[in-house]
Amino acid sequence: MYKLKAQNSQIDSLKTLLLASKPDTHRLHLLNELSKAYFKISSDTIRFFALREKQLAQNLKQIYWQASAENNLGISCFFEASYTRALQHYRRALQLYQSIRSERGISSVYNNLGNIERALGNYPKALDYYQRGLAIQEKIQDLGLLGVSYNNIGIIFKRQGEYNKAITYYLKSLQIRKKLQDYKGVVSCYTNLGVVYNKLKQYTKGLFYCKKSLHLAQRLKLNRALYYNNVGYAFFKLNQSDSALMYIQQGYAIAEKNQDKLGKIRAYLHLAWVYYAQKAYEKTIFVAKQALTIAQQLNRRDEISQLSHVLFQSHQQLAHYQLALKYHLLHTQSKDSLINDSKTKEITRLELSYVFDKKQAFLKMQQQVKEQKIRMDSEKKLVQERWYLFSALAGLFVLAIISTFVFRSRQIQKHLNSQLVKQKDKLVMLNEELLQTQDEITAQHNHIEQQHKALVEYKYNTEGSVRAARNIQLALLPFEKDLTKVFKKHFVVYRPKNIVSGDFYWIKTINEQRLIVVADCVGHGIPGAFMSLIGINLLDKIIFQEGLTDPAGVFERLHQEINQVLQQYIDAKWSMGMDAVLCSLVEQNDGNTRLVFSGAKNPLYYVLPGTTALEVIQGDRKSIGGTRGANKSFINKEMVFPPGTLLYAGSDGLQDQNNIARQTFGTRRLQAVLKSCASLPFAQQKQRIEHCIDEYMQGTTQRDDILWVGIEL
Template sequence: MVADKSDSLLNVFNRTQTDTVKANLLIELFKENIYSNPDKALRFAEQGLKISEEADFKKGVAKFLRYHNIYYQSKGDYQKCLDYSKRAKEIYESINDKNGIADSWIDLGLLYWYQSDYTNSTECMQKALKIKEGISDKNGVSICLNNLGNIYGDQKNYLEALKYYKKSLKLFEDLGDEKGISDCLNNISVQFMDMKKNDSALVYATQALTIREKNEDQAGIAESIMSLGILYYKNNQYTKALEYYSKSLSLFEEMGDKNRLAVLYSNIGDLYYKTGHTQEAISALHKGLELAKELGSLYSMEKIYKGISSAYAKAGNFDRFSFYDSLYMKMQDSIFNYENRKKADEISAKYETEKKELQISMQGLELNKQKTVRNYLYGVVALVLLVVIAMIAAFRTKQKANRQLQILNAEIIGQKMEIEFKNDELNKHNEEICTQRDEIEQQKSIIEEKNREVMDSIHYAKRIQQAVLPTRDVIESSVAEFFIFFRPKDIVSGDFYWAARRKNHLLIAAADCTGHGVPGAFMSMLGMSFLNEIVPREDITTSSQVLDELRKLVIESLQQKGVLGEQKDGMDMAFCALDVDTLKLQYAGANNPLMVASPHGMASAPHGAMIPLREIKADKQPIAIFEKMTPFTNHVIQLQKGDSFYIFSDGYADQFGGSCGKKMLKKRFHDYLIQIKDLPMEQQQKLVEEYFDNWRGAHSQIDDVLVIGVRV
């Protein structure tokens, strides 16, 4: 259809002899081809610019300069875009074309917006809005309002953004402009997404897509499909989100829109990371990074660097994690410096303006001053003569007073010499004190620097530890409800949780390593690494075998021999394997027990009395070298739908607090679980945290705390 219309326009173009008619035909040819064949559209714009310049058709020249801007926007060459837009604005100003001037301000505002320069973007758009209102251009006013909504939305000022969008939507509806209406609806959808109101966002996004499909607006359709992909992602519908991302990716690739492609690759990378496809995430994020670099978009680069570093950490490639994490930190600094530089330039410009105004003001004051001096000159001369006479009389009086002052000065000099002698002694003492103070300050600086280096290393370790902990998605896809209450005592933790999916089994563990803080964190990294190594093995079929193999690897890696005085490093653990089809639960424990609850009560043992919460005891041995090591016991419990189980470390029950400052102990924790076991898991987590904090009161936390609850 586009080809047919282009052919018709070209036939008319080849027959006409009038330059202005040719220029107008080239404008229509550009519009027909800019999205379907951008390079062909550029050739029409270049030809139109040449014809307009030769015919001195200034309005045409400005129009084709703006079309060059549109083409280079899709290529991400913002410097060329700025040059063309500024040249177009100068031509419009020379012919006093107010509408053209306003359109050029809009073009500049959009270019600054694409580069996250919100100050200049807002200023340009406000200038355009003022002109459009002055010439009663309702369509132009609504475009400006819509663009201002975009700018405020990017700065997370959602209420201000929605205010502008609704004003713009009302004007577009009055005008019957369906493209403008669909743009506004899509933008409102994006704001509701950012405000986490996904239901409202879906309604507006669907309305926008319907209008755009009706009008065959290819760019708008691609935009709406991408928005729906983001919505499905936020609703955890990852398969559908990837489907919509892929559709919009194809459309934007056809159009050559690098801005949207950079955003899409970043979104696809986040989706793959979230769903555990780490290598695919890294590949997509690198594609997005190349485009963001080409576009010079600092904020996109910052977001992608963070995503890549997290993906490499999850993949266990800590060298690449460190490299991209440092780039992420540097990019944050670059954005901070860029914004400060921009503020400094604004202050400098304001200073220069005020300086010039002051100079003009001073010149006027200087002229007035000359008149005043001439008028009062003679009076001043007369006054001087009177003063000279008075001074002669005063001189004689002063000579007498000076003789008296000389006597007083001699006494003062004597007192001064005595004071100076005492000051010299005080200065010597002061120098000794300053020397000692400088030494103390130097030692303090050395200690502070060492402490800062240590804390930086610990915070870096925290980022690594958090990156390798499992995501919630693994558990969410397998069970009805769950919660994880995880509170390290220090920056890094000796407790850790681990989860994985193996065929139809959900595997989940709660572990407590020897010590807490940095030593415990090292052991936790070792434990997670070994679990990732053991679980995929085909010869491992029970929970107890996992703990047996884990103990063997810990002993080997720490070179434990069982000799007297040897450090007893290791870990306690509760390990569960849930068959999600049959709800059969396998459990093995190293000092950490399992609690099982049912809405209808649990048998205390096979064929035993019914109790509200059943404890399956762990083997009294750690995952480490031990005096008497036996194979771990594999317990099998048949759960019913709605049953819950709990695994935890000893940090919760060992906490000191209460009115007497004593330990909580396992029984009190056990009784509290009985009270809350039938509540929704989300509410249980909140209550478990509150109960712990209320018990602890003003006491310090003594250990890492980990509690996991799962409802099948």
């Protein structure tokens, strides 16, 4: 409902702008946007605006917009299942995009051609088109289209039964869509992953991703019955019938509210399976008959086949043999119809492939003849131009050599005479200056020796003070025995740049709640160390004295306290603060751990047990302290993790470290290191990270404080 209102508002706004626009490229843009706004809503309306866009683009001789209009016309035909007409429009769009070398346009048409082949069941050819588009998108780094292509390729592998390959591409699409904050795309990826894991009969993982899909869809207010039905199906396969019924019934309620007939069919079909498994055959027959009526209205032959089969089995169990025979015949007929459909699609695919291949061969031959003629004319013209150019250059070269030789001879003679006189005068002056410089050097040498002695003494005293400060700082950090009490398996990589550090970690337990803070203060050395002491003391005050344990609330209070302590509200130049991660961990009755996370710029990485994928929860774009981002607030992010989940957090000192070639370590290399460590014991994880730091820093010095903490739930 919310999505529909927002879409209607966007369409009304575009129509208003269209009425006020002039017949120029701005109007072309508006017509294109209106066509896209009606995707999956009205194919006729897409065609109406696309034809207007095509006519105006032809009048203005705008090839790009002609190609865009042809592409939109192809999409309108695709939604009507008029695949032959859709192919004609897509091919015209492809030729136009190729004529202006629009790589993005070419790759988008390849995606659309792949969609047609996928609809016809020609998966190898669909995969070929998707991969052509993918190669272009990877080259131009178009993340939006890359996310779509990875998802489409995953669908192909799923339909071909290659589920592990499908998972690989769904995860690639998920990573990009998270980076782009395309949350609807993230919901789609979670849904696809859940379905594939269910196909692999890994129902626990299937349930995990189906639940993630449902929770995010609820946050986005996507009221689709599909998400509830998928969760219910996973519970059903895990033999948890009560939970399955609860979710499937919620899915049916949403489908009923939205008048989503297909959603109602699927909900009833899942309910029939659950009731049949419970041997509640009367209930099975009741819901299956209602779903069958709707499926027959929509001519959904796959669902008709499944529903008639479960009705046949239920009546057979109740000894209703006449009704069982009726539904068995219906099941057989619908199954035969599906087979005939498959054959029809194959014939259509072969016809389209023949026409396409024939036309492509003719166009290729024409292009080769044209290119050969242009090449011969160009070579002939180039030979003539080279001959004229070489002749002119040869004459000029000879003349330049003669002129240069005469001029240089005269200049050299004149220059040598004047140089001899000047050099004599300079030698006299240099001799006097050398004597004077020798005396000055002797005096400076004595002065430098005195300063060196003073500096050595000052450095010794200063380093002694800083080492004493380091002992104080270490005393405020958690001791190893205290850490082990809170987290049995953990590691800490703690490397100050200049003896004392601006990074710190703070771990406490309050009742059943474990709190962990990993912070990176502005600056390093003594300024950073003072800032870390302020942070530790303020955390103790906020959490133990004020009793505040909500992560986002703690960060908001810490932000206020630092502003007050450093008087940043008076003088903005004291913009010192910190980037940090705060996690609240509470173990639940089922053994899982509920995590509440808040991040001030810094993220939290995690690896689920039994997987190798490194996931990330991004922090808010706001630091603690300073006056920037005053209008932003910190936000809690909640998740529930199973036992054995690994959590990683740290400062940006490692990512910013450069090697001898002045290249930074970077976030991608850090993620690769954490991913490779996840399967190792924690002592080896720490050794691996420190080895990577030492190896990368060879021949350089440490730029910033480095801190990384890893724990296992």
